Amino acid sequence: MTTRTRPDPAPLPLLADDPRPVGWPVGLMLLGALGFVSVYVVAVLSTRGQSIDTRAMEAVTATGSRHDLLSSLLPNPYLLLGAALALGGLALLRHVRTGLAVLVAVPLLVASTQVLKDVLPRPQLADPWAMANSLPSGHTGAALALALALLLVSPRRLLPAAALVGAAVSLWMGALVVLLGYHRPSDVLASALLAVGAGGLGLLVRGGRPAR
Numbered sequence: 001m002t003t004r005t006r007p008d009p010a011p012l013p014l015l016a017d018d019p020r021p022v023g024w025p026v027g028l029m030l031l032g033a034l035g036f037v038s039v040y041v042v043a044v045l046s047t048r049g050q051s052i053d054t055r056a057m058e059a060v061t062a063t064g065s066r067h068d069l070l071s072s073l074l075p076n077p078y079l080l081l082g083a084a085l086a087l088g089g090l091a092l093l094r095h096v097r098t099g100l101a102v103l104v105a106v107p108l109l110v111a112s113t114q115v116l117k118d119v120l121p122r123p124q125l126a127d128p129w130a131m132a133n134s135l136p137s138g139h140t141g142a143a144l145a146l147a148l149a150l151l152l153v154s155p156r157r158l159l160p161a162a163a164l165v166g167a168a169v170s171l172w173m174g175a176l177v178v179l180l181g182y183h184r185p186s187d188v189l190a191s192a193l194l195a196v197g198a199g200g201l202g203l204l205v206r207g208g209r210p211a212r
Contacts, residue, residue: 032197043186077142105202
C-alpha cells in the first residue's frame with residue numbers, strides 16, 4: 001500500500017516580501033515629519049539657530065570666477081524631476097504599484113518643497129538683512145526625487161548601485177546650492193527629511209518589492 005506524504009507548508013514570507021508592509025513605511029513618514037519640524041524650529045524660529053545656519057552658508061559661499069564655475073555645474077532640477085517621473089511611468093508597465101508609488105511620492109516631495117517654502121514664516125532674528133524663507137530647498141528636492149524614484153523601482157540586486165547614484169546626485173546638488181549661497185544648510189537637510197517621509201509613503205503604496 002502506497003502512502004502519500006503531505007508536503008511541507010510553504011515558509012512564511014519575510015517582511016520585505018509582504019505585499020502590504022505598514023510599520024516600516026509609517027515609521028519613515030513619522031521620522032521625516034518630526035525631523036522636518038525639528039529642523040524648522042531650531043534653524044528658523046530660534047536666534048541662535050538662524051545665526052549658526054547663516055554663518056555656515058556665508059563661510060563657504062563661493063564668489064567671482066569660482067561661483068561662475070560652480071553655477072555651471074549645477075544640475076537642472078527640471079531634468080532631474082523629468083527623469084524621476086519617467087522612471088515612474090516605465091515602472092507602470094511592469095509593476096503597477098511600483099509605478100504608482102513613484103508617481104505619488106515624487107510629485108508630493110517636489111510640491112511640498114515649493115509650498116512649504118512659500119507658506120512657512122521666517123522671522124528676522126539673526127539675519128543681517130531681511131530675506132524670504134528658503135527652507136526647504138527645491139533644487140535639492142528635485143535631486144532627492146530622482147534618488148527616491150531609483151530606490152523604489154530598482155530590484156534588490158541593484159539597490160546598492162541605485163542608492164549610490166541617488167546619494168551622489170543629491171549630495172552634489174545640496175553642496176552646490178550652499179556653496180553658491182542659494183540655500184542654507186538647514187534648507188538642504190529639511191528637503192532630505194521630506195524625502196524620507198515621501199519615501200515612506202512610496203513604500204506604503206508599493207507594498208512588497210516585486211520578484212525579479
